[in-house]
Amino acid sequence: MIKLLIALGAEAKPFIAYFKLKKIETPTPFKLYRNDAVELVTSGSGRISMAAATAWLGGVSPHARSIWLNVGTAGHGQFEVGAACIAHKVQEAASKRVWYPPQVIKNHSSLLSTELITVDQVHTDYENVAYDMEASAFIATAHRFANAEFVQSLKIISDTPYSSVSLLTPAALSSYIEAHLMTIEHTVNALVDLHRKVYQDVSSINLTPFLNRWRFTTSQHYQLSETLRRWLAVRHDDPLDILCQPSIKRAAEVLQLLNTTLKYEAPKVTV
Amino acid sequence: MISMIYIEREIALHPRTQKICAQFPKAQHVLIDRYTEVFNPKNQNFRAQKENPALILAYKHEHHVLAVPESYGLGASAHYYFSHLLNCPYDCRYCFLQGMYSSAHYVFFVNLEDFNEAIRAKIHQAPNQEQWFFSGYDSDSLAFEPVTCFAQTCIPLFEEYPNAYLELRTKSTQIRSLTHRMPLKNVIIAYSLNPDAIAKALEHKAPSLEKRLQAMESLQEHGWRLGLRFDPLIWHQDYQHHYQTMIEMVFKRLRPEAIHSVTLGTFRLPKTFYKNIVRLYPKEALLSAGLEEYNSTITYEKNIETQMLHFCKQVIEHYIAPEHLFQYSSSLTSLETSAAYA
Numbered sequence: 001m002i003k004l005l006i007a008l009g010a011e012a013k014p015f016i017a018y019f020k021l022k023k024i025e026t027p028t029p030f031k032l033y034r035n036d037a038v039e040l041v042t043s044g045s046g047r048i049s050m051a052a053a054t055a056w057l058g059g060v061s062p063h064a065r066s067i068w069l070n071v072g073t074a075g076h077g078q079f080e081v082g083a084a085c086i087a088h089k090v091q092e093a094a095s096k097r098v099w100y101p102p103q104v105i106k107n108h109s110s111l112l113s114t115e116l117i118t119v120d121q122v123h124t125d126y127e128n129v130a131y132d133m134e135a136s137a138f139i140a141t142a143h144r145f146a147n148a149e150f151v152q153s154l155k156i157i158s159d160t161p162y163s164s165v166s167l168l169t170p171a172a173l174s175s176y177i178e179a180h181l182m183t184i185e186h187t188v189n190a191l192v193d194l195h196r197k198v199y200q201d202v203s204s205i206n207l208t209p210f211l212n213r214w215r216f217t218t219s220q221h222y223q224l225s226e227t228l229r230r231w232l233a234v235r236h237d238d239p240l241d242i243l244c245q246p247s248i249k250r251a252a253e254v255l256q257l258l259n260t261t262l263k264y265e266a267p268k269v270t271v
Numbered sequence: 272m273i274s275m276i277y278i279e280r281e282i283a284l285h286p287r288t289q290k291i292c293a294q295f296p297k298a299q300h301v302l303i304d305r306y307t308e309v310f311n312p313k314n315q316n317f318r319a320q321k322e323n324p325a326l327i328l329a330y331k332h333e334h335h336v337l338a339v340p341e342s343y344g345l346g347a348s349a350h351y352y353f354s355h356l357l358n359c360p361y362d363c364r365y366c367f368l369q370g371m372y373s374s375a376h377y378v379f380f381v382n383l384e385d386f387n388e389a390i391r392a393k394i395h396q397a398p399n400q401e402q403w404f405f406s407g408y409d410s411d412s413l414a415f416e417p418v419t420c421f422a423q424t425c426i427p428l429f430e431e432y433p434n435a436y437l438e439l440r441t442k443s444t445q446i447r448s449l450t451h452r453m454p455l456k457n458v459i460i461a462y463s464l465n466p467d468a469i470a471k472a473l474e475h476k477a478p479s480l481e482k483r484l485q486a487m488e489s490l491q492e493h494g495w496r497l498g499l500r501f502d503p504l505i506w507h508q509d510y511q512h513h514y515q516t517m518i519e520m521v522f523k524r525l526r527p528e529a530i531h532s533v534t535l536g537t538f539r540l541p542k543t544f545y546k547n548i549v550r551l552y553p554k555e556a557l558l559s560a561g562l563e564e565y566n567s568t569i570t571y572e573k574n575i576e577t578q579m580l581h582f583c584k585q586v587i588e589h590y591i592a593p594e595h596l597f598q599y600s601s602s603l604t605s606l607e608t609s610a611a612y613a
Contacts, residue, residue: 088275088299088301089301098308099312100277100301100303100308100309102315102319102320102325102374102376103274103275103299103323103325104319104320104322104323105322105323106274106323113299115301143314146314147314147315147316147319148312148314148315148316149315149316149319149320150316150319194319194322195319197322198316198318198319198322201552201553201554201555202550202553229549229553229559230559230560232554233553233554233555233556233558233559233560234556234559234560262560263561263572264561264575265560265561266506266507266508266510266560266561267506267507267508267556267557267559267560268507268508268556269468269469269472269507269508269509269513269557270472270556271468271471271472
């Protein structure tokens, strides 16, 4: 699942149209839009709002592994208005905390890379970095739900020393984002591909048939899970097949039989 | 290709930093205070980072040279290891680095001269005794040689101290810095070797067995002494056939006088590292079979380990004298050998 955290409705609007997201009509603390693959939440501006919205989405939609993206507009001291960039460093001005989102994908050619400083007030004393008001809170919170590689912040530059933030309109914010939907989608797809590759082998093992039939202690439950992992890695048959003997009555016997069978099962080399 | 270089501010102007940055003209540079800010955070995914690792250029402040754990002693009076580089461009499924670190980024400590000084200081503590210095514990010793020039910088130190030995542990074919200089008797180029089938299945991105053998042949032609490291031995169907074939091939192509030593050891990992690796690769059959816990180490069940070591030892002893063969066993507290290592 791709989770998009966006501060303003004007910034979210192009995504809602592009991904054909449906608004969830039941009352929620934050506006939530979704389709089968994407969930989008608008947080409102500022760190507290973003942290709350990110935590809320993580809690209400706890997909074990998701890609978390904060997309929005930002100021920059050197990039031009309309430039798209991914944050390779996020610094929180108030606390001086720093994060380095790992740059694990090959960026789209039109995606620049930048340091991003999250400030609490509109910042017009531009240096050669980007400025926003939410990214640090998003990163800090989303790291509770996903590996750092899959928590990224993308910004479209909306104001610079030569283009005042005070002139920005909702329509302008929407148009800046809209111009880079393809770039952002490219980044999302690259992260999805990597995510699939990294987690392709990680699937939860169905313990239910075992737990229904035998009583496992907490410790045995863990042992069963690890034994079945090894079983499925080494053999390709159903472990329940060898457990059909009626004489097996206790969980300890189940574990013993599985482990004894596995013990001298030399694996084949497959390339 | 490196696309991101994190650089500690302290060494941003170091000549080696500037030389390395020039080798990757398209890479993004990010200044950092300490490499640990990028390398140490816990919620990173090693497997994801392995797809596109960054290079971190850092300064090593202390602990340049460390004592080798007692169980890895080799019979000399002192054994040390040092790590100028953390992580490796190869992606071996059994490698403990992926269980030890949360990041797959490469950390290179540019102050190589400080490593040399620390080695020199250790040698001076006991100048008449045999001392060993191992490189290649936290990385492949040669794989990044064109970038780091590590061997080129470190080896000349050992010209001055014939009692001090350097082992460069590697799977690499980056041997130009060795073949372009005079060999030293007290520098051993030790190759990790596994049968081709295992190399293909587990040693991703590493040179093939054939490429390693070609590199070793070239090194022996240039007069370098070689170490053969059949470690880790991996238990699998047909392991006897695979290991016998490989060992015979290796000894057919290398001259006995070029071989300094041979070591044998089966797959073994500290339990915590093993658990981390299994979390990354839960379906890896070769890391899932025949294993048990022994003193907080995951290793092969005793019978399997004994059989594998015994079998390989028998094959190897056709080619070299027993005093050149050393083996690691989980039940031994030190390297089992009848002779000193050198």
